[in-house]
Amino acid sequence: MNIGEVAERAGLPPKTIRYYEDIGLVKPLRDTNGYRAFRESDMHKLAFLGRARALGFSIEDCRNLLALWEDQHRASADVRSIAKDHLAQIETKIADLQAMRDTLSDLVQACAGDDRPDCPILKTLESSA
Amino acid sequence: MNIGEVAERAGLPPKTIRYYEDIGLVKPLRDTNGYRAFRESDMHKLAFLGRARALGFSIEDCRNLLALWEDQHRASADVRSIAKDHLAQIETKIADLQAMRDTLSDLVQACAGDDRPDCPILKTLESSA
DNA sequence: TCTTGACATTCCAGTGGCTGGAACCCCCAT
DNA sequence: ATGGGGGTTCCAGCCACTGGAATGTCAAGA
Numbered sequence: 001m002n003i004g005e006v007a008e009r010a011g012l013p014p015k016t017i018r019y020y021e022d023i024g025l026v027k028p029l030r031d032t033n034g035y036r037a038f039r040e041s042d043m044h045k046l047a048f049l050g051r052a053r054a055l056g057f058s059i060e061d062c063r064n065l066l067a068l069w070e071d072q073h074r075a076s077a078d079v080r081s082i083a084k085d086h087l088a089q090i091e092t093k094i095a096d097l098q099a100m101r102d103t104l105s106d107l108v109q110a111c112a113g114d115d116r117p118d119c120p121i122l123k124t125l126e127s128s129a
Numbered sequence: 130m131n132i133g134e135v136a137e138r139a140g141l142p143p144k145t146i147r148y149y150e151d152i153g154l155v156k157p158l159r160d161t162n163g164y165r166a167f168r169e170s171d172m173h174k175l176a177f178l179g180r181a182r183a184l185g186f187s188i189e190d191c192r193n194l195l196a197l198w199e200d201q202h203r204a205s206a207d208v209r210s211i212a213k214d215h216l217a218q219i220e221t222k223i224a225d226l227q228a229m230r231d232t233l234s235d236l237v238q239a240c241a242g243d244d245r246p247d248c249p250i251l252k253t254l255e256s257s258a
Numbered sequence: 259t260c261t262t263g264a265c266a267t268t269c270c271a272g273t274g275g276c277t278g279g280a281a282c283c284c285c286c287a288t
Numbered sequence: 289a290t291g292g293g294g295g296t297t298c299c300a301g302c303c304a305c306t307g308g309a310a311t312g313t314c315a316a317g318a
Binding site: 044047048051052054055056065068069071072073074075076077079080081083084086087090091093094097098100101103104105107108111112113114115116117118119121122124125126127128 | 173176177180181183184185194197198200201202203204205206208209210212213215216219220222223226227229230232233234236237240241242243244245246247248250251253254255256257
């Protein structure tokens with residue numbers, strides 16, 4: 001399988017796949033012409049990576065998840081722990097963003113948005129958000 | 130005012146302030162010894178930037194907000210428009226993160242997290258999230 | 259006066275996770 | 289032979305810093 005087909009099937013851009021090889025996440029074989037030759041197993045790994053990345057896992061998390069996935073003797077606790085940590089980070093991010101949103105939303109509400117210079121948004125940025 | 134004091138008062142690391150000068154957001158004077166000499170006005174700009182960044186505005190947004198702030202004849206509509214666009218992006222990010230959180234939360238719930246290899250998290254990553 | 263230590267300076271490199279682009283090679287159909 | 293659509297490599301850039309090295313400056317204490 002060439003990179004184009006894998007890209008199609010895994011739903012990842014070829015560039016990303018090359019990058020993943022670069023950083024050692026997949027190790028496709030090579031045809032005599034130098035083209036990457038992906039096995040089914042490479043495809044599955046890439047699809048796995050695509051899904052993990054879509055859930056926001058970092059590349060390093062993905063690397064670890066992949067290793068656990070391939071390890072028959074893994075403990076599900078290890079997987080769960082990675083996911084839980086990640087979940088906590090996401091919760092934090094959501095909370096941060098919600099705080100921003102609330103503030104911003106108030107400010108946008110309060111601003112007339114006309115052609116006059118008077119602006120509560122700038123006033124707030126000027127001194128204490 | 131030296132960079133250390135400004136950093137303290139504006140709540141930004143010295144490195145960040147140097148960076149902001151690099152990209153032209155502030156233009157402090159220089160003492161004869163080569164040290165940056167910040168005026169009160171530089172300090173206020175930096176504090177403004179710190180608050181805008183804390184609300185998640187991009188550097189380019191900050192640049193524009195700063196220009197509007199300094200423009201006596203600005204229209205508040207221009208400020209509001211930047212804030213509204215940014216707000217919309219934040220809403221999108223929140224929604225994305227919430228979707229991730231929901232999925233992850235379900236998966237973490239479903240995973241026993243013991244020493245056995247059976248793991249619904251990996252199963253999901255293996256085929257369709 | 260000398261030294262120490264806390265400041266300051268510049269410049270280069272790295273972070274994460276790609277993405278764009280240039281310059282080139284390969285293969286198949288016309 | 290030619291054209292087009294693959295593939296390859298490598299280098300650079302994105303964003304917003306951050307770390308670190310090598311060096312310079314200043315004020316206070318022995």
